[in-house]
Amino acid sequence: MSTLWHPDRASGSPEVLGDGPLPPGLWEAFLAYDRALLGNDVPALDAAFAPGDATLRADQTGVLLGHATIAAFRAARPAAPDRRLVRVHVRLPADGVALLVAEVASPAGAPGLQTQLWRLVGGRWRIAAAHVTAPARPLDTSVWRVVGAPLVAPAAPGPLDGLGVAVKDLFAVAGQPVGAGVPAFLAGRAPETRHASAVAALLDAGASLVGIAQTDELAYSVSGVGGRWGTPAHPSAPGRVPGGSTNGPAVAVARGEAAVGLGTDTAGSIRVPGSYLGLWGLRTSTGLVDTAGLLPLAPSFDAVGWLTSDGATLLRVAEALLPDAPQRDGWPRALVTVPALNARAEPEIAEAVRGAAGALGAVALDLDGDCDAWFEAFRVVQGFEAWRTHGAWVTGHPGALSGEVAARMAWAAGVTGAQHEAARATLAEAAAFLRAALADRVLLLPATATPAPPLADPEALAAARDRTLPLTCLASLAGLPALTMPAPATGPGHPPFGLGLVGPAGHDLPLLRFALGAAATLAGPRPHHAQRPTEIA
C-alpha cells in the first residue's frame, strides 16, 4: 500500500514513505521544524507547536503539557543533539491531520525516533503532540560514569541481597579511578586498588554495585546542575534540577535503575536531591560511618548516607550497616517543630510541615538562634576546608571546573585563617546550642525550603540554595543525623518535596524508625481537625 518518494533526492533529504500524496505545506513545515531544531531557533520552534494547553511534547524524561511549558523547556536547553533524518513515514488519518514518524540517526549511526501529530491550524501546519526517542547512548553519562551488570558482585550473601547500588563518584571502587564529577580530575587518577569502607560494607552485606554515578563537581553544590557531564533530567518534573551533589545516585534511584544510592552529605547533598526527587534520604551522624576511601570535601562535615525510593529499603540498609543505638521506651521524648524555620520555606512546604506537625502531635519550639549567621560561619569553614582539600588541584587545572563551582572555589581560596578561626568558634557555639536545645527530641522541619527550582532560571536556583542551606546546615554543623522523606502528594503535576527530620547524634536508626512510623501516620486517614502545634518554652 505504501508509496515511496524522495522529495529532493539530490540534496540527501530523507526517504519518505506514505499512504498518499502529502497535503500542501506539510512537508515544508516539517523540514522547517527540523532545521529549527538543529539550529536551536527557539522562536521558530515555538511557532511550530500549536498554541494552547493541549499541546504536548514527551520523551523518556517526562511529558510537557501546554505551549508555554514547551517553550520554556526549549529556551532553557541547548540545541538538540546533531542527528540526521533517515526516513519519514507519513499517515493521513483525516483532513488537516497528519502523523509523521521520523527515523533519525546520530552522526555515529545510532537510531532515534520522532513521532509528531500535525494539525492544520488557521491554515498552517502545527505540531499538536510530539514523542521523541533520542538516539541511544550506551550510557546516560549525566547520571552514570560506569555501569555494569553488575559492576561489582556482592562479596557475600547478606541482608541486602538483591539490592543494586549507585555509588557517588567520590567513593573508591577497586579497579576504577575516582572522578568527582570533573573529567579533568578523573583523567589524573589511577584506578583504586581497594573499595572505600562504605562500598565494602554494602558488598559484604549482600548488595551489588550497579555502577558509579555522577556528582556535582567535587560535591561542592546542591543544585545537581552538572558541569561537563551534563545535568540529569528530573524524572517527574521535567525542566527542574534534580538537586545535588548526590545527583547521579539520586536520579538513578528515582528512575528505578538502582535500589540504593550511596552518597555524601556535607551541607545537604543527600537531603536536597532526596527532597527534590521525592526520595527517602539519610545523612548519618558525622563520623558514624567510616569515610576511608572517600574523597573529602570538608572533612569536618562530610557524612555518608543513602537514598532509596521507600522508607523500608532505607531501613533495611541502615539496619545492615549502622550500629544500633540504645533504644529507650518513649523515645523520642517529643517531636518538635520550629515555626521560624518553617517560615523560611515556600508557603506550600511550610503548610505541609505544619500539617505533618499537627498530625504527629509535634510541639512548637522557639529555637532562638540566628540561622543566617550560623550558615555564614558554616560556609566559611566549609570553604576553608574545601580549599585545603582541593585548592592545589584547582590551581593546577585552570578551567577544569564549571561556572558555579569554579566561582565558589575562587571564593573559598580567599577565606583567611582568621576568618576560619572566628567562624569555627561560632559553629562550636551553634553546635552546642542545637544539641542542647534538641536534646533527645526530634526536629521536624522542611527538608528543603523550595521544591526543585527550574533549571532555566539561575536566579531561582541561587535563591533556592540560599533559602535551603540555612535549614540543612543545622544538622551538618552539629553532626546530627538528618533525613528527608517525601511529603504527601500535593496534587498532580506538582513537583515533590521532602519533610525533614533531625535527631540526636548516633540515634540514626531510632530516627529512621520514627520516620517510618510518622510516614505511616501521615499516609493514613487524616484527622478532620489537625491539631495545631502547641508552644513550649
Add this chain to the structure above:
Amino acid sequence: MSTLWHPDRASGSPEVLGDGPLPPGLWEAFLAYDRALLGNDVPALDAAFAPGDATLRADQTGVLLGHATIAAFRAARPAAPDRRLVRVHVRLPADGVALLVAEVASPAGAPGLQTQLWRLVGGRWRIAAAHVTAPARPLDTSVWRVVGAPLVAPAAPGPLDGLGVAVKDLFAVAGQPVGAGVPAFLAGRAPETRHASAVAALLDAGASLVGIAQTDELAYSVSGVGGRWGTPAHPSAPGRVPGGSTNGPAVAVARGEAAVGLGTDTAGSIRVPGSYLGLWGLRTSTGLVDTAGLLPLAPSFDAVGWLTSDGATLLRVAEALLPDAPQRDGWPRALVTVPALNARAEPEIAEAVRGAAGALGAVALDLDGDCDAWFEAFRVVQGFEAWRTHGAWVTGHPGALSGEVAARMAWAAGVTGAQHEAARATLAEAAAFLRAALADRVLLLPATATPAPPLADPEALAAARDRTLPLTCLASLAGLPALTMPAPATGPGHPPFGLGLVGPAGHDLPLLRFALGAAATLAGPRPHHAQRPTEIA
C-alpha cells in the same frame, strides 16, 4: 484546556488527561490492548492493530511496517516487560481519529512512553501507528555487560586517539572478571589483574574502552542469539538475529555506541555478525595477534580481529596494531572467485558476489575441494578443543548454558580422540590444499551464505548456520586472514550482507588495503556490461 478524569478510580487505573470526552469504545479498546500486551495475548494484539501494509510499529530498534510484519514480531518475542500505566493523554484531532500518549513505569519506577494513533476502522478502534519508548535501563545488557565513560582511558596518545572500543567479554580487562556470555561463568571469576594483550595494544595506541560487550555463550555459536543475557536487537533489520559470537561488539558498533569492536573469530564469529549487520570485520591470520589474556574456545583456530562501520576505521586500527607485510607491486596476483562456493549462498548474495567479481575483474577458480567434508572435520576438531577448554567447567555447572550451545557442548563431549586425530589429518590436507590453491591470490566469496535469519524461525537459524560455516571455516582451517565488507545496498528494507575476501597468511594489511580499493570501485559508477569472470585452470 485539558480536562481530567479517572474512568475507574478505585481499581488503580491510570489518570486520563484529555481535551474532550472520549468517543465510545476507545478507552475499552485501549485497556484491552494493554491487557493483551502484558498477557502476551498474540491474537488479541494482532486484532488491535489495523490491517494492511500502512500499519506501523516503531521503537528505538527499528520500524516495523505492515500488519503481517508486526504480527510476526509479536509471535517471536516474549511478553512485554512488566510495567503499569501511569497517565494517558488523549487527543482527538478528528472524528474517528485519536492519539493516545501513555506514560508508563516499570515496577522499579523507570518511566516509559507509548504513543498510539487509533482509528475507527469498520466500527472498531484499531491502532494505525505506535511508537514505543521502553522504560530506561541503565544498560542494555543484551549488548553490554559493563560500560564506562570511558571504562578504561587510553594509556597514551596514539594513532587511535578518539576511538572507543567495545571489548568482547572473552578478553581480560583489568579490574573486571571475564564473563564469556554466561552469568554462572562470570560469577565464578575473579577480577583480572591485567589487560589482555589485544586490549593493551588498543589502549597503548590511543583508543579508550567504552565497555565490555556480550558474546554468544563461550563464543560457541554464530547466531548471536543470546543466552541468559538476551539477544541484541538487529539495528537495521528488526526481528532478525545480529549474528555472533561477537554479537555485543558488533551491535555496539552498528548502533554507533563504539567505533571499534574487538572480537574473536574461530569459525566466523567476526565475519558473521559483520555480514549480518553491514559492518566491516577482519579476522586476522591465526597467531598474528597475541592471544594472551583471551579466554580460548578452540586454540587451533581462535583469532583476534575487529569490527568497524567503515573500511577507513578498520584500516586505521589494523595499521596501528598489525605488523606490515612486505608489499609487492602488483599484489595480489589475481582476485579469484569460486562459482561452487558462490552457489552455496542465497541467490541474491551469489548474484552480488558475481557482480562484484565482474566489476573487480576477478577470475573464476575451480577450487576442487570438498567443503562439506572439510567443515565436518573442522567442527570435530573445534568441538574436541572446545571440550578440552571448557568441558570441566560445563560438567560442573549443569544448566548454566542455554539450548543451542548446551547441545553443542554435549555433542563435543562425545568426540573421541580417534575422531579428533582423523579430522585433524583431514584439516591439515585441506589447509595445505587451500594455501597452495590460493597462493598469493585473493579469494572473493560470500561472507555468509544468507543475510541475518529471523530470530523467530529456529529452522532458518540452523539452516543459515549450516550453509555459512562451510564458507567461513575455509579461512579458519587454513589460518588465513579474512574480512567481510558490506555488499552494495540491494534496496530499501533489505537486510544487509557482506562480501568476503580471504588472503594469504600474514597478508592481513595488504588484504585490507585491497578491500578498500575494491569497495571504492564497487561504489563508483558501475560498468554497463559487467564482465563475466573468465575460467582459469
